[in-house]
Amino acid sequence: MALDVHIAHPLRAFALDVELSVGALTLALVGPSGAGKTSVLRAIAGLLRPTSGSVVVDGETWLDTTGNVDLAPERRRVGLVFQEFALFPHLTVRRNVGFAGRARVTELLERFRIEHLADARPGELSGGERQRVALARALARDPAVLLLDEPLSALDAFTRAQVRSELRELLRDLGLPALLVTHDFEDAAALADRVGVLVDGRVLQTAPPSDLLAAPADAFVASFTGANLLRGVASAGPAGLTAVALDAGFTVYTADEGRGSVSVAVYPWEVAVARDAPNDSAVNHVRAPIVSLVRLGNRVRAKIGPITAELTAQSVDRLGLKEGEVVVASFKATGTRLLPAP
Amino acid sequence: MRARVFEAGLWVAATSVVAFLLLPVVAIFARVPLSDLVSQLSSEVVRDALRVTVKTNVVALAFVLVLGTPTAYLIATRSFRGRALVLTLIELPLVLPPAVAGIGLLAAFGRLGLLGGTLDFFGLRVGLGTQAAVVLAVMFVAGPFYVRPAIAAFEAVDPTLLGAARTLGAGPGRTFFRVALPLAAGGLGAGAALAFARGLGEFGATIMFAGSLQGVTQTLSLAIYQEFDLDFDSALAISALLVLVSGILLLSVKLILGWRSTYTSLIPFARSPSTSS
Numbered sequence: 296m297a298l299d300v301h302i303a304h305p306l307r308a309f310a311l312d313v314e315l316s317v318g319a320l321t322l323a324l325v326g327p328s329g330a331g332k333t334s335v336l337r338a339i340a341g342l343l344r345p346t347s348g349s350v351v352v353d354g355e356t357w358l359d360t361t362g363n364v365d366l367a368p369e370r371r372r373v374g375l376v377f378q379e380f381a382l383f384p385h386l387t388v389r390r391n392v393g394f395a396g397r398a399r400v401t402e403l404l405e406r407f408r409i410e411h412l413a414d415a416r417p418g419e420l421s422g423g424e425r426q427r428v429a430l431a432r433a434l435a436r437d438p439a440v441l442l443l444d445e446p447l448s449a450l451d452a453f454t455r456a457q458v459r460s461e462l463r464e465l466l467r468d469l470g471l472p473a474l475l476v477t478h479d480f481e482d483a484a485a486l487a488d489r490v491g492v493l494v495d496g497r498v499l500q501t502a503p504p505s506d507l508l509a510a511p512a513d514a515f516v517a518s519f520t521g522a523n524l525l526r527g528v529a530s531a532g533p534a535g536l537t538a539v540a541l542d543a544g545f546t547v548y549t550a551d552e553g554r555g556s557v558s559v560a561v562y563p564w565e566v567a568v569a570r571d572a573p574n575d576s577a578v579n580h581v582r583a584p585i586v587s588l589v590r591l592g593n594r595v596r597a598k599i600g601p602i603t604a605e606l607t608a609q610s611v612d613r614l615g616l617k618e619g620e621v622v623v624a625s626f627k628a629t630g631t632r633l634l635p636a637p
Numbered sequence: 638m639r640a641r642v643f644e645a646g647l648w649v650a651a652t653s654v655v656a657f658l659l660l661p662v663v664a665i666f667a668r669v670p671l672s673d674l675v676s677q678l679s680s681e682v683v684r685d686a687l688r689v690t691v692k693t694n695v696v697a698l699a700f701v702l703v704l705g706t707p708t709a710y711l712i713a714t715r716s717f718r719g720r721a722l723v724l725t726l727i728e729l730p731l732v733l734p735p736a737v738a739g740i741g742l743l744a745a746f747g748r749l750g751l752l753g754g755t756l757d758f759f760g761l762r763v764g765l766g767t768q769a770a771v772v773l774a775v776m777f778v779a780g781p782f783y784v785r786p787a788i789a790a791f792e793a794v795d796p797t798l799l800g801a802a803r804t805l806g807a808g809p810g811r812t813f814f815r816v817a818l819p820l821a822a823g824g825l826g827a828g829a830a831l832a833f834a835r836g837l838g839e840f841g842a843t844i845m846f847a848g849s850l851q852g853v854t855q856t857l858s859l860a861i862y863q864e865f866d867l868d869f870d871s872a873l874a875i876s877a878l879l880v881l882v883s884g885i886l887l888l889s890v891k892l893i894l895g896w897r898s899t900y901t902s903l904i905p906f907a908r909s910p911s912t913s914s
Contacts, residue, residue, distance in 0.1 A: 337800075340800075340804050341803070341804075342800045342803065342804070367803070367808070368800070368803035368804050369803050369804075369805075369806045369807055369808050371804070373804055374804075375801070375804045377797055377800075377801060379797070381795070381797045381798050381800070381801040383798060383801070383802075383816060383820075384798075384820070385819045385820055394802070394805045394806075394807070394815075395805040395806045395807075396806070432805065433804075433805075435805075436804075436805055436806055
């Protein structure tokens with residue numbers, strides 16, 4: 296089972312040029328809004344005809360602009376889950392799910408635990424319920440590939456966490472090539488086996504999520520995976536380290552090699568916060584006031600000068616941190632990546 | 638103080654507008670007691686006119702729906718060269734004086750018109766004194782009253798839903814009948830009611846193109862015109878009938894549109910989420 300895609304298509308600000316190959320696993324395309332993510336899905340589903348390219352699924356050609364093959368959407372065995380789910384508002388849940396075929400409706404309603412909603416209309420459902428209906432409806436067609444457009448963005452934060460784990464299990468169980476697009480790296484990392492970073496119509500890097508974090512190909516990828524990007528000028532530092540004089544006025548040290556105009560990437564969870572510079576193995580200490588403290592569940596994102604640190608709520612309470620107070624953010628030279636400036 | 642004067646001015650203007658529009662309608666009923674209405678309406682002229690009106694308008698509306706619905710769907714969902722021009726042409730009868738429409742229809746479909754010879758060849762006679770002419774006149778004048786709201790209704794259908802139907806295996810035809818048509822139904826119904834109301838009152842184009850022949854081409858509007866000279870009370874009675882019918886049609890438009898707006902609302906919080914059922 297495989298999905299092979301090559302799509303070239305001009306969009307408003309740039310040209311989409313994407314080449315993907317997905318086996319029986321989940322690939323997430325992650326990128327900022329307007330990067331062309333949805334266009335990729337629409338082209339695979341046949342809702343958008345790219346100027347050139349091909350879509351081949353399990354050896355069956357759905358689109359080949361050179362050979363003039365272009366199957367209509369209804370002839371492509373694709374399950375597309377739309378961003379806002381696109382349920383038919385005039386049909387009941389049962390009829391929505393059965394739109395592609397009545398055969399498996401009862402089984403799917405059971406599988407997605409929506410039997411009790413069978414006679415409700417989409418307008419009466421919560422976000423999480425709608426998503427289950429949308430997934431059931433897409434699978435009713437027995438698709439060869441599953442496409443998900445921002446599967447979690449229409450959900451509130453609470454539902455999102457729950458749906459994320461359900462969806463991950465589902466994608467594993469299905470064993471279908473699945474392509475999902477999202478602007479959220481965390482969602483992508485949680486749901487997908489591999490993640491591709493799409494910026495301005497091009498895939499900059501495709502790798503398992505952990506590899507993307509460990510070795511981002513460039514500053515775009517690093518910032519998308521959530522890293523702090525500190526711009527500065529690199530020069531030789533002490534003890535074989537590279538010293539980077541940041542534009543923000545500090546100097547930090549990294550174990551990576553580099554010279555000239557660079558970005559230092561450091562992930563928020565690599566940053567520790569203390570009231571005074573600690574006497575530990577970290578060589579980088581940035582003393583600055585706390586600009587903001589934002590609580591996200593049991594975590595807190597603290598912006599300290601130019602650096603964002605991720606702390607537990609417990610630590611923040613223990614240290615009694617407040618906005619405006621001067622603290623020290625520290626991180627190890629080995630916890631940084633040196634990337635060419637974008 | 639100034640603000641109050643301004644506010645008062647607004648209310649005075651609105652009150653006079655409403656009074657001006659309402660007065661003629663009230664006057665008709667003031668002159669015709671409801672008890673006399675029935676007896677007045679049982680005259681042969683009125684019964685013939687009613688029959689002609691209903692028959693021609695139902696046929697015209699059927700044509701408008703059958704031809705206008707796909708046209709509206711095409712215009713609403715496709716972009717093509719000359720789309721704006723087509724839209725403008727469809728709207729043309731709205732601004733065209735009905736008398737001009739009548740002359741135009743005569744020049745096109747009449748015996749001596751552009752297509753007169755062709756129609757003759759097929760044994761079709763359209764023109765003065767034929768019911769086909771009444772139907773064409775009503776279609777021409779009332780058609781845009783349906784097609785315009787129909788375009789708007791189809792444009793209001795989320796294209797994502799049409800795309801969703803396609804990816805779920807429905808071809809363009811099934812997508813139209815199962816998704817687009819039911820979702821646009823409210824707007825189409827309202828447009829149909831408007832077009833029917835406009836058609837019932839058609840006068841100018843019909844009298845120019847079809848003439849006013851009792852029992853054949855004389856519709857209620859034409860009968861009012863004829864009775865106006867002969868029997869003013871009878872003209873009033875027909876007018877009262879048309880006021881009632883128009884009122885009912887307008888009311889149904891309002892009801893359909895009101896019903897539709899609650900029905901198609903996709904906004905999650907429009908209805909309280911009640912799950913178990």
